[in-house]
Amino acid sequence: MGTLYDELVDYGGEVFGREHLETLRECVQCGKCTGGCPSGRNTALRTRKLMQMALLDLREEIFNAPELWFCSTCYTCYERCPKGVKVTDIIRTIRNLAAKEGHMSVPHRMIGVYVMKTGHAVPIGPDQMKLREAVGLDSQPPTAQKHKDQLEQVQTIFKTTGYDAMIDFDWDTMTLKGMAKK
Amino acid sequence: MAKEAEAETREYAYFLGCITPNRYPGIEAATKRILKEFGIGTQEMIGASCCPAPGVFGSFDMHTWLPVAARNLAIAEEMDLEIVVTCNGCYGSLQEADHLLRENTKLREKTNAILGKFGREFKGTTKVNHSIVVLHDVIGLERLKEAVTKPMTDVNVAVHYGCHFLKPREVRGHGSSETPYILEDLMQVTGAKTPEYKDKLMCCGAGGGNRTADSVQSLEWMRQKLVSAIEAGCDCMVHPCAFCHLQLDRGQTEMEQAFGVFFNFPILFTTQFLGLAMGLSEKELGLDAQTTTMPEKLLK
Ligand code: SF4
Ligand code: SF4
Numbered sequence: 001m002g003t004l005y006d007e008l009v010d011y012g013g014e015v016f017g018r019e020h021l022e023t024l025r026e027c028v029q030c031g032k033c034t035g036g037c038p039s040g041r042n043t044a045l046r047t048r049k050l051m052q053m054a055l056l057d058l059r060e061e062i063f064n065a066p067e068l069w070f071c072s073t074c075y076t077c078y079e080r081c082p083k084g085v086k087v088t089d090i091i092r093t094i095r096n097l098a099a100k101e102g103h104m105s106v107p108h109r110m111i112g113v114y115v116m117k118t119g120h121a122v123p124i125g126p127d128q129m130k131l132r133e134a135v136g137l138d139s140q141p142p143t144a145q146k147h148k149d150q151l152e153q154v155q156t157i158f159k160t161t162g163y164d165a166m167i168d169f170d171w172d173t174m175t176l177k178g179m180a181k182k
Numbered sequence: 183m184a185k186e187a188e189a190e191t192r193e194y195a196y197f198l199g200c201i202t203p204n205r206y207p208g209i210e211a212a213t214k215r216i217l218k219e220f221g222i223g224t225q226e227m228i229g230a231s232c233c234p235a236p237g238v239f240g241s242f243d244m245h246t247w248l249p250v251a252a253r254n255l256a257i258a259e260e261m262d263l264e265i266v267v268t269c270n271g272c273y274g275s276l277q278e279a280d281h282l283l284r285e286n287t288k289l290r291e292k293t294n295a296i297l298g299k300f301g302r303e304f305k306g307t308t309k310v311n312h313s314i315v316v317l318h319d320v321i322g323l324e325r326l327k328e329a330v331t332k333p334m335t336d337v338n339v340a341v342h343y344g345c346h347f348l349k350p351r352e353v354r355g356h357g358s359s360e361t362p363y364i365l366e367d368l369m370q371v372t373g374a375k376t377p378e379y380k381d382k383l384m385c386c387g388a389g390g391g392n393r394t395a396d397s398v399q400s401l402e403w404m405r406q407k408l409v410s411a412i413e414a415g416c417d418c419m420v421h422p423c424a425f426c427h428l429q430l431d432r433g434q435t436e437m438e439q440a441f442g443v444f445f446n447f448p449i450l451f452t453t454q455f456l457g458l459a460m461g462l463s464e465k466e467l468g469l470d471a472q473t474t475t476m477p478e479k480l481l482k
Pocket of ligand 1: 026027028029047051080083087
């Protein structure tokens with residue numbers, strides 16, 4: 001296995017194109033990204049430092065840093081970087097690699113559970129159906145949650161890519177392994 | 183011949199996503215109603231799923247994010263229609279997926295191998311439009327202005343763009359992300375003013391799984407943003423994103439629990455604000471069923 005940089009370029013490159021990820025190497029550590037980061041204003045996230053850690057191959061440190069998950073993907077750094085570093089997409093790629101190795105919180109895994117169960121990260125329930133009726137809409141929208149055959153297509157995607165295994169999803173209980181109510 | 187202004191009737195595939203239909207159906211009702219008013223139809227996308235959330239699924243596994251988004255795009259392609267959305271998350275996700283899949287043949291083949299399992303295919307024949315761009319560019323400011331029956335002349339609106347409507351510029355194509363104008367134009371049509379405020383371009387704090395990672399911390403970004411809008415003398419906040427709406431509206435209850443203050447600063451989706459200016463009622467727009475309440479000034 002090569003360096004974290006190589007992994008980022010290989011993995012993210014498949015989706016965004018290698019040049020996109022290779023911009024990481026252009027970082028001159030000027031700190032403009034940190035300066036405009038709405039998260040850094042309130043959290044321990046230091047965008048410049050994250051880029052440096054990635055370049056210094058501090059794999060475990062970066063995967064274990066809680067602040068890796070405090071980026072809202074607002075793209076301010078991405079737009080402002082004077083060297084054209086595609087910061088936000090680099091952060092998303094680091095997160096993908098971290099998640100693959102199990103660095104993923106239970107609440108984050110649960111978002112996947114909702115989508116696999118209903119097709120939606122935010123599903124509808126009886127109270128919200130009343131809200132829909134009150135504004136003159138059908139009580140349930142014709143989305144994947146309503147159409148079982150359509151939901152199965154979404155589930156097929158999650159099974160094919162292995163997302164279910166990545167978050168420890170249990171198809172029998174339709175939730176995370178060990179989380180089903182007895 | 184019909185009047186020129188009536189021109190052709192347009193139809194869009196309305197991609198609902200999750201929060202619009204399942205939490206704030208007032209946004210869906212307002213948008214369908216206003217587009218219809220100007221001869222624009224919205225068709226339902228049967229079986230559409232979560233977009234899926236770009237900062238969330240894109241952060242965990244982009245190889246799952248992409249085929250789920252591609253499946254949604256394929257539904258619109260089968261309908262032979264362009265897409266319209268009412269959430270920056272949906273906009274960000276679908277437009278980015280469309281962009282990447284059009285550019286990268288290998289990626290498209292890999293994605294279509296998955297969609298093929300249930301007989302679907304991404305072809306690259308739809309286009310992802312944001313509803314506020316349809317209002318601004320397709321309907322146009324002149325026609326919107328003619329429809330205003332309740333001018334908002336004494337109202338100061340804090341415009342909030344959210345992030346993924348403007349950024350990244352190279353995908354969105356709405357010009358500068360630091361000096362945007364679309365929301366300002368749409369508000370001015372109603373006679374409202376749009377004062378500059380300190381944190382105008384700041385994120386609501388919810389995206390990228392940040393709200394899920396640490397909700398109190400994410401509410402603090404939003405608190406700062408709301409304070410800066412209130413300090414600038416704004417009466418309400420208007421935005422183009424259902425996900426921001428969830429954070430900015432429902433988040434005010436959570437802020438009360440976390441910090442002990444209830445701002446009750448009114449939050450409206452763009453078509454809800456325009457709906458009021460066009461004489462629709464608070465109830466028809468679902469504004470009576472949310473956390474923040476509308477002041478007299480907006481309802482008169
Ligand atoms: S703004 Fe760009 S060049 Fe400067 S530190 Fe951040 S990523 Fe590096
Ligand atoms: S995208 Fe993330 S790191 Fe960049 S400015 Fe926004 S919150 Fe900060």
